Amino acid sequence: EGEHTSIASLPNMYDRTIPLYSFSKSYAMTGLRLGYVSIKDSLVRERAKKILFYTASNIASVVQYGGIGALEGSQSAVEQCRLELGARRELFYKGIGEMSTPVFTGAPPAGAFYAFLRIAPTWRTGPMGSREPSISWRMTEHLIKNARIGSVPGVDFGVHGEGYVRFCFARERAELIGALQSMTALFSKPTSEEVVDFKSV
Numbered sequence: 001e002g003e004h005t006s007i008a009s010l011p012n013m014y015d016r017t018i019p020l021y022s023f024s025k026s027y028a029m030t031g032l033r034l035g036y037v038s039i040k041d042s043l044v045r046e047r048a049k050k051i052l053f054y055t056a057s058n059i060a061s062v063v064q065y066g067g068i069g070a071l072e073g074s075q076s077a078v079e080q081c082r083l084e085l086g087a088r089r090e091l092f093y094k095g096i097g098e099m100s101t102p103v104f105t106g107a108p109p110a111g112a113f114y115a116f117l118r119i120a121p122t123w124r125t126g127p128m129g130s131r132e133p134s135i136s137w138r139m140t141e142h143l144i145k146n147a148r149i150g151s152v153p154g155v156d157f158g159v160h161g162e163g164y165v166r167f168c169f170a171r172e173r174a175e176l177i178g179a180l181q182s183m184t185a186l187f188s189k190p191t192s193e194e195v196v197d198f199k200s201v
Contacts, residue, residue, distance in 0.1 A: 001086065001110060014040055018048075026078055027070040032063045085113050085169075088176060092169040095180035101187040104165070113170040116154065119163055139165050147182040 008017040019038045023029040033056075039045040092115060093108050104117035119139050136153035143149040143165075154164025169176060 001082075004111065008038065018044070023067050023070060027067075028081065029063075029066065029070070032066070034059060034063050034067045036067075088169050088171070088173060089113070089115075091173060092167070092176050092180070095176070095184075099184050099187060103183075103187050106164075113168060115167045115169055116161075116164055117167065119165060121163075135163050136161065136165055143183070143186075147179075147186045149179050149182060 006019055008014045008019045020035060021037070022035040023032065024035075037048060037052075039048055089108055096104050096115075096117070103120050103123055105120070106115060106117040109115070119135055123135075123139070134153060134155050136155040140151050140153045143151055152166040154161030154166060157166075171179075
């Protein structure tokens with residue numbers, strides 16, 4: 001439900017902005033590498049054409065027609081997708097909140113389908129003597145190894161992401177339910193593993 005505001009739409013900004021757009025998210029055309037740019041200044045536009053000619057040429061014609069159809073056709077599918085993603089977000093965050101062992105915390109996003117969650121400071125991180133200093137990476141490896149759940153370590157997005165992990169909740173509902181059940185089972189297991197002290201990390 002987060003509303004996007006283009007910088008170029010703000011007062012006196014169009015002349016100083018080069019907006020870039022992709023079809024990947026809104027129209028589910030991920031992987032087709034289709035997008036467009038809006039440039040008001042004719043000189044900059046001609047230079048951009050030369051750059052694009054050598055870096056982004058040969059986009060398949062069928063993909064281009066697909067992009068035209070996406071822009072000119074009914075936008076009802078976009079709204080349906082938004083509503084479905086909202087439902088999946090609620091499902092995912094409800095499951096995270098209901099875990100008997102609270103491992104993750106975080107506020108639901110308003111304009112993305114990723115959950116960026118903080119790892120509880122008391123989370124037990126794996127065998128004593130682990131060589132991986134990053135808590136984010138330890139969690140990611142723990143999830144994929146012991147529950148077959150893919151995630152991205154928060155530290156990969158910058159130093160302030162350490163202690164966080166990112167999940168994508170755009171998956172099918174059945175997959176989300178399965179992942180939540182696996183996490184609940186994983187974090188409910190008794191363990192003799194070390195307790196992390198974030199102050200020492």
